[in-house]
Structure formats: structure tokens, C-alpha cells
Amino acid sequence: xxxxxxxxxxxxxxxxxxxxxxxxxxxxxxxxxxxxxxxxxxxxxxxxxxxxxxxxxxxxxxxxxxxxxxxxxxxxxxxxxxxxxxxxxxxxxxxxxxxxxxxxxxxxxxxxxxxxxxxxxxxxxxxxxxxxxxxxxxxxxxxxxxxxxxxxxxxxxxxxxxxxxxxxxxxxxxxxxxxxxxxxxxxxxxxxxxxxxxxxxxxxxxxxxxxxxxxxxxxxxxxxxxxxxxxxxxxxxxxxxxxxxxxxxxxxxxxxxxxxxxxxxxxxxxxxxxxxxxxxxxxxxxxxxxxxxxxxxxxxxxxxxxxxxxxxxxxxxxxxxxxxxxxxxxxxxxxxxxxxxxxxxxxx
Numbered sequence: 001x002x003x004x005x006x007x008x009x010x011x012x013x014x015x016x017x018x019x020x021x022x023x024x025x026x027x028x029x030x031x032x033x034x035x036x037x038x039x040x041x042x043x044x045x046x047x048x049x050x051x052x053x054x055x056x057x058x059x060x061x062x063x064x065x066x067x068x069x070x071x072x073x074x075x076x077x078x079x080x081x082x083x084x085x086x087x088x089x090x091x092x093x094x095x096x097x098x099x100x101x102x103x104x105x106x107x108x109x110x111x112x113x114x115x116x117x118x119x120x121x122x123x124x125x126x127x128x129x130x131x132x133x134x135x136x137x138x139x140x141x142x143x144x145x146x147x148x149x150x151x152x153x154x155x156x157x158x159x160x161x162x163x164x165x166x167x168x169x170x171x172x173x174x175x176x177x178x179x180x181x182x183x184x185x186x187x188x189x190x191x192x193x194x195x196x197x198x199x200x201x202x203x204x205x206x207x208x209x210x211x212x213x214x215x216x217x218x219x220x221x222x223x224x225x226x227x228x229x230x231x232x233x234x235x236x237x238x239x240x241x242x243x244x245x246x247x248x249x250x251x252x253x254x255x256x257x258x259x260x261x262x263x264x265x266x267x268x269x270x271x272x273x274x275x276x277x278x279x280x281x282x283x284x285x286x287x288x289x290x291x292x293x294x295x296x297x298x299x300x301x302x303x304x305x306x307x308x309x310x311x312x313x314x315x316x317x318x319x320x321x322x323x324x325x326x327x328x329x330x331x332x333x334x335x336x337x338x339x340x341x342x343x344x345x346x347x348x
Contacts, residue, residue, distance in 0.1 A: 006293045007246030009193035015249045018053030030187040033080025035257040039303045046081045064152050071151045073143040076205035091172040092180035096143045104137040117159035181214040189233050196230035203263040251326040253287035253334045275314040276300045289327050299331045307337035315344050
């Protein structure tokens, strides 16, 4: 990738200089849907790792408590948190209407409409259904924006509401789908500096055909320009020649729910899976390690509630031996109680 644009990407994502509370909301909005830490995330608020100059987990916990961040099923049916004013935008992208309810869905919905907000245990007591029957029904109704799961804290005992009860003024049909895709792609273009359609597909889990159509529309409108098989904002293209080469961030280890990791998910899997797939020990991908602005290494092992088992750190080139100490330190910082057993196949 063009080094100038790579530096601009790092700057736009606040990886060169952390953002303060005043600028955080705009950064978060552009990186929606927000996600929490991979694997250990349940009950934790979302966070923008390495990007905030303050405790953004505590800040987002406050936003959850006062419902200025709301939960839903968005990209690929995955859970995420967005600002409530963007509910129509994300409904246009991800809502999956239910043409016909099955018996469990109909019973659960009728019950909540009749009795008001209920948690899963209460639904079980009222219906006699098993939790394994209730949960998928709730998720389908959630993805249809019919029910809302009110997770305003880290507790397990969450109530389910009729969506319209929680958001009576929200018009889910107010934004056409094409406009919604155009909107999020402009946000994505700004934070990525340069992107291609596969990156947008990886992050948003939208059909690549629709992403390509959106890019064509935005080019016709003079919003995007094409460059090297991808796109950048026209305003950035105009100033590209005069753009300075910015310093790149220090070596860091990013969890798998990070915005940048998810945007590059397709590429990272293709590049790193051959390096770990045949290892004779557990090799679940854990942390992707950024060196000089690009992901060059990956820790693999076994996830646990507590210190992970980090069995190896694989790298894409022997040249990474020169960065061994920095890479080990970066991974260790993210899981300080873990023991890193190997580096590129050799005992660490």
C-alpha cells in the first residue's frame, strides 16, 4: 500500500495520536458497529483499542447505561453497538424481516406484547419452552428489529422489549438501502484512507455487488476516486501528492474484533492460515501483530477464560526476527499472565 496513504490511515484511526473524549464520538460513529474485546467480551462495553487517550470502556459503559449506545444484530448477524440515531441507517443495511413467524416466535412475541418486557427465564416459565428454543426465536425477532434486547449493563439477566416501545420515534424505513450503503462507505473511506470492495465486504458483511454499485455511484457524484484497484475520497486524492509520510505506530497486537482486523479479515486469513493450519499444537488465531503499520505476525494457541495458551507466534517473513523482542512484548501486554511458548516455531 502507498506509504503516504498507510500513514494517513493510521492517523485517521487515531493510531498515531490517541483521541480525547471530544473527538471520540465521531471516531466511534465511523467505526460502527462497535464491538467488545474478542473472546472475553461478554458483558464488557465496546472499545476502540489503542485509539482513545482515556478509559473508553468506562465511557462506553456510561453510554450503555444511559442508552446512548444501543445493541443490535448487524453485520453478518453479529451483535454490535451503535448510537440510537443511526438505527434507521443500520436497519436499512441489516434488518431481516420475518415474512411468517413460526410457533415459538409467534408465542414469544405475543407474550411480550401482552405482558411487557420479559427476560428469557420469565419467557421459559410462561411458555414451557426450553432456553435452546427461546433464544433462536429472540435472535430472529431481534434481527427483524421487532424486539430489542436491553443490555444496558454487564448482567446476564436482560429484558426483551418490543422495539417500538423502546424507540417510539424511530422510523426504520426512513433511509433507503442504497443511501445507507453510500453513507457507511464514505465513513469507511475516511477512516481507511484507501480501501477496496473486499475490505468493505469483510467489515460490513454486505454483498460485494451492492458495495461495487455504491462505489460507482459515489464516483459519479465526485465523492470517491479510483486508485490502484481500490478507492479513496476525492478530497484525499486531490492532496495526495502533497501528503507527508507520517511516522508509523509502534509494534502492537490487535484482537480479532478490532476495526482494522475485521476490515482486513479476508486478506489476513488467506495470508496467515497456511502458516499455522498444520501446526501440531492448538493454533486458534488470537492476536494480529502490526509492524510498521501492517499486520505481519499472529499469535496462535488456545483461548481460555484467564490467561490464553499462546503456543506460537507465526510471521510472514524471516525478517521479523529483527522485531522479535518488540513482537513478544506487544503480545504479552495484551495477555500479561500468559506464557508465550514459541516464536516462529522456535522456543521463545
